[in-house]
Amino acid sequence: MTIISPSILSLDFTQLNTQMEAVNASQAQWLHYDVMDGHFVPNLTFGPDILKAFRKLTDCELDVHLMITDPETYAPVFIKAGAQWLTFHYEAMENAEACRKLAKQLRQWGVKPGISIKPKTPVEVLKDLWQDFDLVLVMSVEPGFGGQQFDPSALEKIAQLRAWAQAENADLRIEVDGGINAETGKLCKQAGADVLVAGNYIFKNNIVDAVDSLC
Numbered sequence: 001m002t003i004i005s006p007s008i009l010s011l012d013f014t015q016l017n018t019q020m021e022a023v024n025a026s027q028a029q030w031l032h033y034d035v036m037d038g039h040f041v042p043n044l045t046f047g048p049d050i051l052k053a054f055r056k057l058t059d060c061e062l063d064v065h066l067m068i069t070d071p072e073t074y075a076p077v078f079i080k081a082g083a084q085w086l087t088f089h090y091e092a093m094e095n096a097e098a099c100r101k102l103a104k105q106l107r108q109w110g111v112k113p114g115i116s117i118k119p120k121t122p123v124e125v126l127k128d129l130w131q132d133f134d135l136v137l138v139m140s141v142e143p144g145f146g147g148q149q150f151d152p153s154a155l156e157k158i159a160q161l162r163a164w165a166q167a168e169n170a171d172l173r174i175e176v177d178g179g180i181n182a183e184t185g186k187l188c189k190q191a192g193a194d195v196l197v198a199g200n201y202i203f204k205n206n207i208v209d210a211v212d213s214l215c
């Protein structure tokens with residue numbers, strides 16, 4: 001079954017309780033939490049204290065996406081705050097070995113490690129790396145802002161990752177984020193994605209219906 005992870009980047013914080021009640025009433029199983037540092041991406045978002053508040057507002061699994069230059073330093077504070085899935089960027093790391101080391105460390109700390117690639121990064125960089133992760137997050141927009149248009153080059157990356165995982169009979173979550181709606185979500189599922197992140201499409205529409213249309 002497809003997992004839907006509403007991105008709180010698009011949540012209307014003046015309607016926090018109402019919108020979170022709708023998320024909780026929907027089929028969403030995860031909640032996507034974007035951490036931006038103003039360095040790795042040109043935007044700033046939420047720190048660990050706000051994640052702690054979301055932990056109290058939902059039973060959804062907390063799916064934290066670190067868009068920051070220094071994931072090794074900040075991963076522990078987000079784990080302490082309640083992260084269950086913790087994804088960092090390939091582009092933020094020195095090399096593949098550093099990615100593997102952090103993935104191992106995240107597992108030891110009790111969270112599921114994820115690795116993400118930006119639209120311009122070829123999927124081949126993950127050929128010998130995805131095996132160390134529970135999740136790969138394919139960005140289908142340039143990270144930093146919600147409401148952008150879906151980049152279809154994500155579909156080939158998803159298909160390649162699914163082919164690698166199937167060839168090794170591996171239980172890999174393939175997540176896609178950026179410009180997801182009922183139409184692009186369907187294409188991503190057909191390509192092999194099993195976790196859809198959506199911000200604007202969910203929070204700017206009827207939340208329960210929008211989630212239903214992505215399942």
Ligand SMILES: O=C(CO)[C@H](O)[C@H](O)COP(=O)(O)O
Pocket residue numbers: 007009010032034065141142143144145146147148177178179180197198199200201
């Ligand atoms: O990571 C993100 C941006 O960097 C967001 O999660 C993503 O863009 C969701 O927004 P939308 O569905 O509106 O495109």
